[in-house]
Amino acid sequence: MPYNHSVIEHKWQHYWRVNETFKTVENENKPKYYALDMFPYPSGQGLHVGHPEGYTATDIMSRLKRMQGFKVLHPMGWDAFGLPAEQYAMKTGHNPKDFTAQNIKNFKRQIRSLGFSYDWSREINTTDPEYYRWTQWIFEQMYKKGLAYEKETLVNWAPDLMGGTVVANEEVINGKTERGDFPVYRVPMKQWILKITAYADRLLDDLDLVDWPDSIKEMQRNWIGRSIGASVHFKVEDSDKDIEVFTTRPDTLFGATYMVVAPEHEIVDEITTPECKASVDEYKASVATKSDLERTDLNKDKTGVFTGAYAINPVNGKKIPVWIGDYVLASYGTGAIMAVPAHDDRDFEFATKFKINIMPVIEGGDVSEAAYTGDGVHINSDFLNGMDKQTAIDTMIDWLQEHGVGDKKVNYRLRDWIFSRQRYWGEPIPVIHWEDGETTLVPEDQLPLRLPAAKDIRPSGTGESPLANLDDWLNVVDENGRKGRRETNTMPQWAGSSWYYLRYIDPHNDKAIADKDLLKEWSPVDLYVGGAEHAVLHLLYARFWHKVLYDLGVVSTKEPFQKLVNQGMILGENHEKMSKSKGNVVNPDDIVEKYGADTLRMYEMFMGPLTESVAWSEDGLNGSRRWIERVWRLLIDDNNHLRDRVSTINDGALDLVYNQTVKKVTTDYENMHFNTAISQMMVFVNEAYKADSLPLEYMEGFVKMLSPIIPHVAEELWSLLGHEGTISYEAWPTFDESKLVEDTVDVIVQINGKMRAKLSVDKDTDKDTLEKLAMAEPRIQSNIGDKTVRKVIVIPNKIVNIVVG
RNA sequence: GCCGCUGUGGCGGAAUUGGCAGACGCGCUGGACUCAAAAUCCAGUUCCUUCACGGGAGUGUGGGUUCGACCCCCACCGGCGGCACCA
Numbered sequence: 095m096p097y098n099h100s101v102i103e104h105k106w107q108h109y110w111r112v113n114e115t116f117k118t119v120e121n122e123n124k125p126k127y128y129a130l131d132m133f134p135y136p137s138g139q140g141l142h143v144g145h146p147e148g149y150t151a152t153d154i155m156s157r158l159k160r161m162q163g164f165k166v167l168h169p170m171g172w173d174a175f176g177l178p179a180e181q182y183a184m185k186t187g188h189n190p191k192d193f194t195a196q197n198i199k200n201f202k203r204q205i206r207s208l209g210f211s212y213d214w215s216r217e218i219n220t221t222d223p224e225y226y227r228w229t230q231w232i233f234e235q236m237y238k239k240g241l242a243y244e245k246e247t248l249v250n251w252a253p254d255l256m257g258g259t260v261v262a263n264e265e266v267i268n269g270k271t272e273r274g275d276f277p278v279y280r281v282p283m284k285q286w287i288l289k290i291t292a293y294a295d296r297l298l299d300d301l302d303l304v305d306w307p308d309s310i311k312e313m314q315r316n317w318i319g320r321s322i323g324a325s326v327h328f329k330v331e332d333s334d335k336d337i338e339v340f341t342t343r344p345d346t347l348f349g350a351t352y353m354v355v356a357p358e359h360e361i362v363d364e365i366t367t368p369e370c371k372a373s374v375d376e377y378k379a380s381v382a383t384k385s386d387l388e389r390t391d392l393n394k395d396k397t398g399v400f401t402g403a404y405a406i407n408p409v410n411g412k413k414i415p416v417w418i419g420d421y422v423l424a425s426y427g428t429g430a431i432m433a434v435p436a437h438d439d440r441d442f443e444f445a446t447k448f449k450i451n452i453m454p455v456i457e458g459g460d461v462s463e464a465a466y467t468g469d470g471v472h473i474n475s476d477f478l479n480g481m482d483k484q485t486a487i488d489t490m491i492d493w494l495q496e497h498g499v500g501d502k503k504v505n506y507r508l509r510d511w512i513f514s515r516q517r518y519w520g521e522p523i524p525v526i527h528w529e530d531g532e533t534t535l536v537p538e539d540q541l542p543l544r545l546p547a548a549k550d551i552r553p554s555g556t557g558e559s560p561l562a563n564l565d566d567w568l569n570v571v572d573e574n575g576r577k578g579r580r581e582t583n584t585m586p587q588w589a590g591s592s593w594y595y596l597r598y599i600d601p602h603n604d605k606a607i608a609d610k611d612l613l614k615e616w617s618p619v620d621l622y623v624g625g626a627e628h629a630v631l632h633l634l635y636a637r638f639w640h641k642v643l644y645d646l647g648v649v650s651t652k653e654p655f656q657k658l659v660n661q662g663m664i665l666g667e668n669h670e671k672m673s674k675s676k677g678n679v680v681n682p683d684d685i686v687e688k689y690g691a692d693t694l695r696m697y698e699m700f701m702g703p704l705t706e707s708v709a710w711s712e713d714g715l716n717g718s719r720r721w722i723e724r725v726w727r728l729l730i731d732d733n734n735h736l737r738d739r740v741s742t743i744n745d746g747a748l749d750l751v752y753n754q755t756v757k758k759v760t761t762d763y764e765n766m767h768f769n770t771a772i773s774q775m776m777v778f779v780n781e782a783y784k785a786d787s788l789p790l791e792y793m794e795g796f797v798k799m800l801s802p803i804i805p806h807v808a809e810e811l812w813s814l815l816g817h818e819g820t821i822s823y824e825a826w827p828t829f830d831e832s833k834l835v836e837d838t839v840d841v842i843v844q845i846n847g848k849m850r851a852k853l854s855v856d857k858d859t860d861k862d863t864l865e866k867l868a869m870a871e872p873r874i875q876s877n878i879g880d881k882t883v884r885k886v887i888v889i890p891n892k893i894v895n896i897v898v899g
Numbered sequence: 900g901c902c903g904c905u906g907u908g909g910c911g912g913a914a915u916u917g918g919c920a921g922a923c924g925c926g927c928u929g930g931a932c933u934c935a936a937a938a939u940c941c942a943g944u945u946c947c948u949u950c951a952c953g954g955g956a957g958u959g960u961g962g963g964u965u966c967g968a969c970c971c972c973c974a975c976c977g978g979c980g981g982c983a984c985c986a
Binding site: 317319339342354421427432434439441629700706720721724727775783840848852886896897 | 900902903904905910911912913915918919922923924925926938939940941953965966967968979980981982984985986
């Protein structure tokens with residue numbers, strides 16, 4: 095019978111399900127392996143062919159490890175809060191809960207059809223109250239530790255998104271929202287904030303502990319953006335006010351010829367002179383209405399106005415003007431800078447435009463042309479004269495400390511995480527605001543604070559979430575009759591995904607986020623696979639929460655994800671990103687139906703390295719299908735019986751290639767080089783087709799090696815080879831090193847580095863013999879001709895290179 | 900602009916430590932099987948040159964180190980990703 099994917103795949107998926115083949119067993123005396131996929135947001139569009147690429151990779155690793163004697167945790171779940179469900183609900187009047195449940199059902203059907211070895215008894219869903227109960231619990235622990243606080247702050251307000259909502263810095267791309275591309279404005283609002291900056295150093299330094307792609311580590315380092323410098327205090331002339339600045343170049347303090355303060359800085363109104371008040375107010379107003387995009391991208395031209403005030407440069411007592419300008423950000427450092435136009439490009443541009451004095455303090459460059467930002471000998475700098483940059487920096491910091499006007503200081507580009515969202519479909523923040531001004535947490539024993547059912551979700555119109563419309567839920571009264579109002583903000587989508595990998599370890603625990611011993615047994619995640627788009631957002635937040643839980647004694651590892659792999663993108667056949675509008679989207683359902691899940695899995699692993707982006711090819715897919723059929727025909731005849739060629743007779747013809755294949759496939763799998771592992775198995779099959787007899791032992795080993803990639807076919811072949819039950823826990827094949835040793839080797843003979851002949855000689859033939867044999871080759875002789883042999887390099891078993899000239 | 904990655908046949912991609920460039924697959928060409936076609940099996944397939952043996956060129960470009968470079972170094976060009984007034 096020819097290979098019938100549909101019958102086989104249904105048969106084995108059913109078998110795995112009823113036998114609970116992949117149920118994780120705890121407390122077994124085996125090494126553990128935790129293989130995790132980034133769980134999906136169950137969108138209405140269903141699965142995309144990009145999803146199974148990463149899922150297949152972790153599935154191969156899970157199946158390999160089981161056969162290598164590991165206990166494996168390989169779960170799946172749903173990151174199901176999120177914007178699209180709420181948008182859909184608002185548009186249609188449906189409930190996001192029902193809509194989400196329906197999408198999950200479809201996603202689960204699709205994922206199951208691909209034959210992944212998930213332990214579905216551990217499935218989690220971030221929108222399940224029994225799950226978000228613990229998301230809220232973690233928030234409460236943060237609140238108690240002072241890591242969650244409310245503050246009136248400048249937020250990224252996107253009035254056109256979902257009836258108006260606040261988005262995190264990380265969700266703003268070029269001054270527009272990541273989702274939907276709406277303009278973002280900076281407005282003050284009271285928000286919940288998580289103090290991620292308190293962990294900045296550890297988030298940076300502990301990157302050294304994990305095995306992640308360098309690019310991701312680098313992106314996180316840049317995002318955290320630690321810079322070391324100094325703070326310097328400048329007195330405002332004729333006032334008791336003081337302006338503190340942060341600078342990485344305290345060595346250039348003698349070149350500071352003016353200061354700039356962010357327009358939003360509170361000191362602006364205090365120091366602005368009456369003559370300048372009108373122009374300052376006008377400037378502040380114009381800045382306030384600008385979106386971030388207009389302040390940055392669209393307007394590279396520097397703007398600003400003079401406040402009328404002067405500050406005193408502490409190092410030389412000179413009077414310098416204080417300006418305001420929006421090129422200084424209120425949110426970084428102290429919101430004020432000392433400007434050194436001679437040695438900073440931005441200050442140079444500003445000073446040139448406003449004709450402010452430019453004073454060089456380092457030799458090199460020409461300050462009439464451009465700022466000089468390189469190293470050099472300091473000049474015009476009193477006690478720093480003659481020093482290089484680093485010496486001058488150290489000397490100046492000492493001076494500032496001695497005179498009490500400054501100190502060494504570290505600053506971060508990373509800002510605290512604005513955690514509130516003005517949305518319905520998210521975890522309610524478990525907080526009550528009382529009429530007397532007190533703010534309390536919902537007591538832990540009353541968690542989860544459930545999201546109220548709502549038929550009609552509408553924007554509140556006030557900038558608050560739709561929860562503000564739901565009076566029954568909103569208003570509370572305590573035992574003393576004190577009235578309170580629930581927090582109407584909900585958590586961002588990143589909340590549930592910041593700790594889900596822990597819940598899989600003990601998903602039904604109603605006493606704790608997970609049992610402490612089980613957390614110890616399974617942490618950390620050994621392999622985490624997902625897209626690079628989460629490089630900073632999800633991965634930084636999850637690391638932050640993990641460290642908080644570490645400090646609370648909940649988890650025992652410093653880092654959550656030991657090894658991280660980013661799979662590449664699967665592009666459309668036209669080499670462009672798959673999208674509906676381009677019409678190049680491939681639906682996995684169609685592929686599974688027509689070719690089978692095994693073909694899809696095999697093709698996605700064979701098309702190129704896991705980490706690279708590769709274009710889809712229907713021909714390539716078809717080739718994978720044909721190879722599976724070729725494997726099938728190698729072993730199975732037309733009557734669905736094992737071929738007679740498969741027997742216990744071993745004539746030795748396949749010894750070498752089989753042992754090579756076991757060795758290469760094993761190491762390639764372990765290094766996740768699936769494309770080359772497959773090509774080695776293809777080589778093996780090509781050899782097997784030429785062999786007279788197919789030793790049973792080798793065929794069984796081969797089927798085992800196939801099983802992580804094409805598990806349904808492998809299970810069926812395993813049965814046809816005469817075995818009962820599943821192949822999933824059979825011992826991984828081993829190779830015989832002695833069979834890999836060949837007695838003769840090919841040695842290349844080169845002339846001036848160009849290959850001219852090949853010698854087939856006994857292994858370990860000595861240098862002299864090799865040289866003589868090489869010289870005796872007719873082709874070598876004719877190539878040397880009448881030229882002089884200058885030198886002969888001989889590397890036994892490899893090469894003879896004859897240098898002539 | 901800055902940071903990181905990347906560049907190999909008609910296509911997807913291999914090449915462990917500096918040692919046969921192009922494994923494996925797709926496509927294409929030829930042969931076997933067939934009345935015929937499809938499927939399958941076998942063989943060939945970097946380019947130029949040669950009937951052939953052979954010879955020459957060749958891993959984005961230019962240079963360098965080396966007996967020998969896809970691999971190491973320098974400069975440049977193209978592609979992808981990230982950051983982008985962060986003082």
